[in-house]
Amino acid sequence: MKLENRKILIVGASSGIAAEAAFQIADRGNMIGLVARREDKLEQVSKGLSCRGCKALHWAADATDPAEMTRVFREANEAMRGLEVVWVNAGQGPDMSIADCSASDLTSMIRLNYEVLVNCLVPAIECLRKSGGGQIVHTNSLAGLLGIPRQGPYGAAKAAAKHLMDTARAELEPENLRFTSLFPGFVATERIANDGLPKPHQISVETAARKSLAAIEAEKRNACFPLAATSLVGALKALPQPVRNPLLRRILPSSGSLPNRPPT
Numbered sequence: 161m162k163l164e165n166r167k168i169l170i171v172g173a174s175s176g177i178a179a180e181a182a183f184q185i186a187d188r189g190n191m192i193g194l195v196a197r198r199e200d201k202l203e204q205v206s207k208g209l210s211c212r213g214c215k216a217l218h219w220a221a222d223a224t225d226p227a228e229m230t231r232v233f234r235e236a237n238e239a240m241r242g243l244e245v246v247w248v249n250a251g252q253g254p255d256m257s258i259a260d261c262s263a264s265d266l267t268s269m270i271r272l273n274y275e276v277l278v279n280c281l282v283p284a285i286e287c288l289r290k291s292g293g294g295q296i297v298h299t300n301s302l303a304g305l306l307g308i309p310r311q312g313p314y315g316a317a318k319a320a321a322k323h324l325m326d327t328a329r330a331e332l333e334p335e336n337l338r339f340t341s342l343f344p345g346f347v348a349t350e351r352i353a354n355d356g357l358p359k360p361h362q363i364s365v366e367t368a369a370r371k372s373l374a375a376i377e378a379e380k381r382n383a384c385f386p387l388a389a390t391s392l393v394g395a396l397k398a399l400p401q402p403v404r405n406p407l408l409r410r411i412l413p414s415s416g417s418l419p420n421r422p423p424t
């Protein structure tokens with residue numbers, strides 16, 4: 161379904177892939193609700209969208225807080241008179257090697273990349289069910305499909321999120337709820353620009369936004385991109401671990417003296 165004249169709520173819309181995607185569909189009569197923690201960034205995106213003729217609203221809120229998300233979804237559903245598409249995009253994948261991490265570093269990834277989805281999924285399902293259906297989109301990652309060095313804690317949380325989206329789809333498709341999981345490879349966003357992690361087959365934010373929007377409009381269940389990174393992950397997955405693991409270590413060598421990077 162075309163993203164035209166639609167009511168879309170995006171959680172994690174102050175920067176990166178989803179902010180760019182919002183700009184790409186700003187002149188198509190959509191009403192876009194933006195959610196993230198940094199209010200100044202949200203205001204910038206909101207103003208930019210309004211300048212392009214888009215009706216934009218925003219809520220500054222932390223998606224790791226379930227009560228906050230319940231409130232935001234209630235307010236957005238009311239202000240936008242019924243949501244049609246909910247895109248849960250918030251998440252972060254810092255460079256983290258398991259041996260350098262504390263237990264709380266590891267569980268922080270579950271909070272940022274799995275609990276955020278749960279906190280949005282519950283009120284999203286409630287809102288969309290009431291209005292007879294809709295689409296729920298989640299930004300996952302190719303790192304959720306294969307254990308990648310320096311992305312392990314993040315990838316594990318995204319793998320759990322994939323499992324949840326797959327189950328939600330199996331349960332709720334008959335109620336006209338459609339679920340789309342996006343699996344980008346590395347994307348050249350500002351937040352990870354200088355983190356020192358090698359990023360094979362990295363794509364631009366503009367390309368990632370365009371591919372995300374195409375997958376959402378096609379209502380794909382799962383969309384992996386770009387092809388080169390998807391193929392690399394597929395090929396590595398097919399190999400037995402004794403062959404795959406040395407290759408993985410060569411593609412993403414240990415960070416050596418680089419400090420562990422906790423999420424911001």
Ligand SMILES: NC(=O)c1ccc[n+]([C@@H]2O[C@H](COP(=O)([O-])OP(=O)(O)OC[C@H]3O[C@@H](n4cnc5c(N)ncnc54)[C@H](OP(=O)(O)O)[C@@H]3O)[C@@H](O)[C@H]2O)c1
Nearest residue numbers: 172173174175176177196197198222223250251301346347
């Ligand atoms: N960049 C990549 O290489 C890559 C690859 C595969 C998948 N992804 C996924 O793509 C998604 C978007 O990331 P991005 O690369 O576009 O980077 P980004 O610019 O950091 O975007 C992340 C967005 O999520 C928001 N966010 C983060 N934590 C939040 C929280 N607790 N509550 C509310 N909002 C929160 C951020 O805004 P605030 O900081 O203002 O809250 C920001 O708007 C993430 O789920 C990421 O895991 C990224």
